[in-house]
Amino acid sequence: MTRLLSASELSGRPVIVGGGLAGLMTALRLAPEPVVVLAKAPLGAEASSAWAQGGLAASLGPDDDPGLHLADTLAAGDGLCDAEVAGRIVRAAPAAIEALARLGAAFDRDDDGRLRLGLEAAHSRHRIVHAAGDGTGREVMRALAAAVRRTPSILVLEGLEARRLLLKDGAIAGVAAAGPAGALALATRRVVLATGGVGGLFQDSTNPAGSFGQGLALAARAGAVLADLEFVQFHPTALDGPARPMALVSEAVRGEGAVLVDETGRRFLADMPGAELATRDAVARGVWRHLAAGHRVFLDARQRPGADFAERFPAISVLCRAAGFDPATQPVPIRPAAHYHMGGVAVDDEGRSSVAGLWACGEVACTGLHGANRLASNSLIEAAVSAGWVADSVAGTAAGGAAPLAPPAPPPAPDPAAVRPTLSRHLGVLREAAGLEAALATLLPLAAGDGPAGDPAAVGLMIAVAALRRTESRGAHHRTDFPCRAAEPRRIRLRLDEALAAARVFDRPQPLARSA
Template sequence: MTEQLSFLRPVTWMGTDDVIIIGGGLAGLFCALKLAPRPVTILTAASLGRGASSAWAQAGIAAAVKEGDTVEKHVADTVTAGAGTVDENIARLMAGQAADRIDDLLRFGVPFDRDLEGRLEVAREAAHSEERIVGVQGDKAGKAIMEALVATVRDTPSIRVLEGYVVQDILTQGKYVDGVVARDQAGRGPNKIRLPARAVVMAAGGVGHLYSVTTNPSEARGGGIGMAARAGAILADMEFVQFHPTAINVGKDPAPLATEALRGHGCTLVNDAGERFMVPIHHDAELAPRDVVARGIFEQVKSGKGAWLDCREAVGATFAEEFPTVFAYCKENGIDPVTELIPVIPAAHYFMGGILTDANGRSSLDGLWACGEVTSTGAHGANRLASNSLLEAVVFAARIAEDIQGLLPAHKLNPWAQDSVELTEADDDGTDTEAMATLRKTMSDEFGVVRTGEGMKAGLAIIMELERNNQRQRFDNALITAKMIAVSAIRRHESRGGHYRTDYPEPVAELAKRSFITKKQGDQFAEDMIANGNSEKLSV
């Protein structure tokens, strides 16, 4: 097989793929399926579905499918949670197409929960005014969705899957993207291969692994954003990182997650003294927006009071049946959630920033589309509404497929001797290098739940030092993304949503707008800041 694969994928491929999709999570797989029967190649670093944050999503997908709920209510909740920077037109488009995308997922075999009359069951989560979370067995939505899509993709002959390939570069001719360069982790052919394409869809996931405490897999290190930035793409809202309030605090990397649906179910947050500390902080207490709850828990942990999720009364003896995933996490770590409190801590969970895209998923580079967590569509603003992430992924993946079909009406066929390549043993097992560990600690310490101007400037200096000493291209992509987060956070002189600064603790009305940056601008800002003695008083 190795000889055959080497022949098929020389350093310069003689053919041209119609569409290359980078990433095997929900957004990438859904886009590939919506493009069928057009020939598509999916490149993924891990086995299909394994390195995707989508598979770990517990609660489900937000959709106004319950009687009495409306798209306008969903949009209103999204805008409120987004803290003043949501693009309402994008949010309305997303919410308006939710029901159709749920139907698609049902056709692909996703076993969403239904009531005795056959209607979709829905649950409520924080900052939602209605019950609108469509899920699977309490906390198995992400796993069930990905299993169904992976099976469907493997049965779709127009989709070729290349597993174990780390994409490192986006190829451009002028402003037009015309392919990618990938590294084969398993040594099945040339170390690097060049794959030309008529269209490239970036669906490489988020940035959680840039932080020491995260719920994301090791593949979520911002590589797709860094690649796009190096190619010249505009990035947006890079300062807005969402920290899930209730990662289970048992020292695991990544940290297991206690789904927000537990708090929607009535579970409460208490400190060591048994005090419900969220009650005086916000009128919605445990169901306040995620940034508020994350900061509340962070302060309790930082002050030594501890933070615990109490599910004993609200769930109790039915825990294993209602929330099997969380129950298994707890039992694996010696916790019985039926009778004991669950220790919790905020963890980097979701990224509102990323590659700037329009309503059709187009980036600022011709030939490059993007969907999923790697993007900043404007739908989430400064603070994502719970369970809007999977919705955004499928809505814009479908819109990208429709856009590409319209722009490239005649597809080209390549002789594919192998529909998929199974990952055997990769040379990158996700273990952090010393430099990566330094970066993760820096991001958690200085660009985490609570930020300070002086701390962020010190953090940016460490990132720049890592850049100067780096000789690994994959790490370079992660460093670029971290640097753009750092610069964007330093430039926003206020607190808003997922971005909270103790030196600028209040929102500023005139800054209630999205932020945009290119790599060139970010590099210049960083160099000027160092040259000016770390002064951040530069133009935003």
Template sequence: MTPDIHDIRGAPVIIGAGIAGLMTALHMAPQPVILLSRTPLGTDSSSTLAQGGLAASLGEDDSTALHLADTLAAGDGLCNEAIARRVVEALPSAVDHLVRLGAPFDRDLDGKLRLGLEAAHSRRRIVHACGDTTGRELFGALLAVARRTHSITLMEGMTAHRLVVAEGSIVGVLVVLHNSVFALPTRRVVLATGGIGGLFCDTTNPLASFGHGLALAACAGAELADLEFVQFHPTALDRPHRPMPLVSEAVRGEGAVLVDEHGQRFLADTPGAELASRDVVARAISDQFAAGHRVYLDARQCLGPRFAKRFPAIDAACKQAGIDPAAEPIPVRPAAHYHMGGVAVDAEGRSSVSGLWACGEVACTGLHGANRLASNSLAEAVATAAWVAQSVTGTCAGWQWPRLPAMMSARADPSPVRQVVSNALGIVRNGKGLRDAVATLLPIAVSERAAADPALVALLIAIAALRREESRGSHYRSDFPGRDAAALPSRLTLCTAFEKAVALNWQRSERSSW
């Protein structure tokens, strides 16, 4: 039930009710908190689509040092090592906490947590729930607890339109409910809005996931980091339906191999083979498509008739598409899956704007660097949520009714920019394509069109990609294929992005007049 939205008495507002938002709210208890969800809870959420599990060093042959080493290797030199160490060391106890909250993690016959293997991990350390439905099961367990927690007020069907800033600090949130605009006065806001996959034609994310939190943060003046690093999952089910069902990396962890239409395995000589880092595998598959081939994931030898029991959700998606993975290879292609960049935050999730925090995929903590290690995303969300909650609840709640503008805009629609984004910001990028994208996106981003906020986020990513003149991790520039040893994590604000975009467009217009 929606309470009186005019009277929240300065309670913290969490925007986004996926796993990151729910965990943050639960850690804040018993202090009151408002949790906003754009849709009915559990619908149109990346959390519920997550097939992969949660990485934690729980095995007898494993250690946090090994998990850290794998994380840093995947991040290709751009991880914040101190943050990464803090996260991996917190994960074993975070898993225990989730178990106490009711997370139904899979176990062996002896009762121990079953540990899976995924790409670029040196040990089996992935915990799953009900096979390949980890996100849905974990979300359901957390939501059940949140509904029983009286300090959490759930507001469904409510969209955050803008953050209101006065003298450099958050003073409120403008929200849209039933086509009306309301103001929530608060000095404490947590963004937990998820990723950006909905900007791309091929994605495993909900189509509405266009980077809403990034648009909110950018317009509030927050600093953003590492926006150019977009991870493409190598193996999405290749069928017309969008979002594309994910064929979890855990299938390759069980021994499935990638082959072309002739049954030829094309990654056998690559270090790590099918379990190389995601950027390597995604580019290899992209090269196959560029050469006119199709790509399939063949699990017949390693799983065969056991496929349906081990991966029930994937099996159901395949059979809905007319494919029996126990008897035939699964057609796959890369799809936009996870954003390593986001709102630049410190170790407690604080952004550069006073009163604004971020948690989960929308945040850039420095854990992932240039390429996220598989199953470190849920891990990051559950580990950092506790620190964010502690920081928010330890901050003064003083507030007053600000002068909030009454404004309306069309519901955000990323569809007009998807082809531009897919062409310019895909697996392989180049300067000309990025500059063309900036020229197309800038006038949309400053318009009153429904595509304005999605275009703004895409513009920010394109500018960040232009500024990184090297290839590293998930960011590959065909015109700068080498790695720059001196390159550092990138930072960007809306102001600097607009300055760069306007300058680029001026240069284009000058050249065209010659």
């Protein structure tokens, strides 16, 4: 029987918070150095990576190259990408695909054994690598979980949720976690956040309900700088029904010829540049406005891919049929839903945050790759590539002495239920100042409190402050009161104390104007 290790015996090991693609790839790259992975659910169960229907973007075709991939990425990012970081990632993407294949991921191939490459919106070439059609995330996570479980240096602690990062002299000293068996403190000077995104802060989301920005809250409470928080990507084609989280109808379906129509059968986006294959932000706004005008919106795949739908997109076919629609013969009702966060913990090119001993990887990190609007299928490849950089940086950082820690009283388990209505109403596809100020007034007392809504409200408040400061429309951030782009692009970096101070300004009663 394998003996369970105590917290003191785990002292000094790097701790990876999160069991998705970014976290598991980082752990595997650190092998054979012993590491601890904290996963609040069984591996893959609450990871957005496993839900990914799209694929991994890489310039693998004979008509493609990293320069073209980079150009598409920069165009989608609407002036806010870090071109140097983006270039490094797209150049490393083909090797990352090979690494995942070596770990056991079975990607779709043609009869000659070559990778089958798909097309998605705003890509100028077929460069999307899929597995099991629309089951890419599920297959990649299967392979990674199996690889992790056969790697003796990786200890996975499932059912434990990181509640706070512990500091000493401004640097990481440990992680306070809690689970069904109680509280646990792991002493370490090296922590990697790989906790995913913020979709669970919204009522309409394609993310797992547990993805509500807890990694951002951990970093923010530790004093880390966060960046680009206002840029939340809304996927235009989530299955419109009562189920929450919402089922995603992948962009790859439109890549194979499906179109968007309203209840009259009209292609209402046909005259927009790029039509259904324009950037996600443009398509999402077009769908949102059509819905707001009283229409219904449907994805019509009856002509293309038509009868081949179930073979090409088996998982989506099952989801649609479960909701009462056969996408091969019926238009499927859709609406935008929160899908991906371009913002996150501000990191350098090694994944280091502004707090010594803290790294971030995957969606929780803001590398500068995505800018104001993520290019389709760039997220999984970013996680796969940057995991290697983070692992190398962690391995090259001295573990130092990590004194055993007594478990502090953990804050209550975070619950975003009280926050979702506010973010959904005021921080959705379209935004304006009055709504953002109203959001701050609602979120401030929650964020400043110590209740279950505290951490989700703190993240929501930081997003609202960043959105209020960006007085322009750019990428996924659209202000109806500032519909034009600013002449000079700028990135907004923010600490939690700065956001709280800014929110308190708007929370003060305004003096009454004197009568004449």
